[in-house]
Amino acid sequence: MTVKTDITGKTVLYGIIGWPIKHSLSPLMQNKAFIKAGIDAVYVPFAVQPVDLPTAVNGMRSLSVAGFNVTIPHKTAIVPLLDTLDESARLAGAVNVVKNHNGKLIGFNTDGDGLVRSLEHDLGCHPGGRRVLLIGAGGAARGAVAALCKAGAAEICIMNRTTEKALELINASIAIAAKTRLILFDADQADNLFWSRQELVINSTSLGMNNEEISGLQVEALPATATVYDMVYAPPKTVLLEMAEKQGLKIANGLGMLAAQGELAFQIWTGVLPEAGLMLKTLTKYIDV
Numbered sequence: 001m002t003v004k005t006d007i008t009g010k011t012v013l014y015g016i017i018g019w020p021i022k023h024s025l026s027p028l029m030q031n032k033a034f035i036k037a038g039i040d041a042v043y044v045p046f047a048v049q050p051v052d053l054p055t056a057v058n059g060m061r062s063l064s065v066a067g068f069n070v071t072i073p074h075k076t077a078i079v080p081l082l083d084t085l086d087e088s089a090r091l092a093g094a095v096n097v098v099k100n101h102n103g104k105l106i107g108f109n110t111d112g113d114g115l116v117r118s119l120e121h122d123l124g125c126h127p128g129g130r131r132v133l134l135i136g137a138g139g140a141a142r143g144a145v146a147a148l149c150k151a152g153a154a155e156i157c158i159m160n161r162t163t164e165k166a167l168e169l170i171n172a173s174i175a176i177a178a179k180t181r182l183i184l185f186d187a188d189q190a191d192n193l194f195w196s197r198q199e200l201v202i203n204s205t206s207l208g209m210n211n212e213e214i215s216g217l218q219v220e221a222l223p224a225t226a227t228v229y230d231m232v233y234a235p236p237k238t239v240l241l242e243m244a245e246k247q248g249l250k251i252a253n254g255l256g257m258l259a260a261q262g263e264l265a266f267q268i269w270t271g272v273l274p275e276a277g278l279m280l281k282t283l284t285k286y287i288d289v
């Protein structure tokens, strides 16, 4: 592990807020990228409980932290605490990157574009013109819908445990879905024909982190040409990915998305992209050890 030891009064501070935060791999890849780029900065984890979010955000301003990532469970709760939102965050209604611009905190969303970049890079799958089945309607799903619409997906069918949240996401996304049909998953109408039409299945829930199956998802009824993406990356092969792989479907986990959203965050903060592939290589090496 490379560690920065020459921290001075000029060193710029970045970080990530979440609860819990111990699992986060962002410090690893961001610090590696700062060192490789020769940028005098450090990136640290901050464990912030939901009740402390407003104080923590003000603290970021007071301490002149130059930028930070936002992870579970703060991605939507932070929105009203920021000074402005970039279009990416406004469209998604969720923030995973904040830049401190002369004391003004600007929110961005790079999760969705990170997903699309990972789909293209890891699976050779451009979502343009495709029928997508998106499982989940939380913060990650919001970014995904915005980016998939921007990429020209033909259809996004949203399947979520809490139907009201899926409906809320559809209603909030109608204005950005000029070329995309947004559909609420209906278990009663999900017959063999429905499953056989799905081209790209994306899990944006936390299901799979503890080896759970996704109830109601009929993996065995998907067509042989379907692609399955799981935003979960630990374990590297979730039950969903194992089932899909057994059927010969193309699969990828969320490690590529984690790296890609991090590359875009680094670019927002520093104005330059990190060395190509460095973040993914760092994550892969760490997870394999």
Ligand code: NAP
Residues within 6 Å of the ligand: 072, 073, 075, 111, 114, 135, 136, 137, 138, 139, 140, 141, 160, 161, 162, 165, 204, 205, 206, 207, 209, 231, 232, 233, 254, 255, 257, 258, 259, 261
């Ligand atoms: P979130 O806002 O808390 O949303 C959680 C989603 O998971 C909701 O749709 C929720 O359904 C569903 N869910 C949770 N527990 C469930 C259960 N037991 N049964 C059925 N559904 C359940 O979280 P998020 O920010 O969207 O993140 C979701 C997942 O994506 C996490 O695992 C996160 O690590 C991953 N993620 C990965 C990346 C990456 O770069 N790879 C980026 C962002 C997020 P309800 O609406 O019914 O509660």
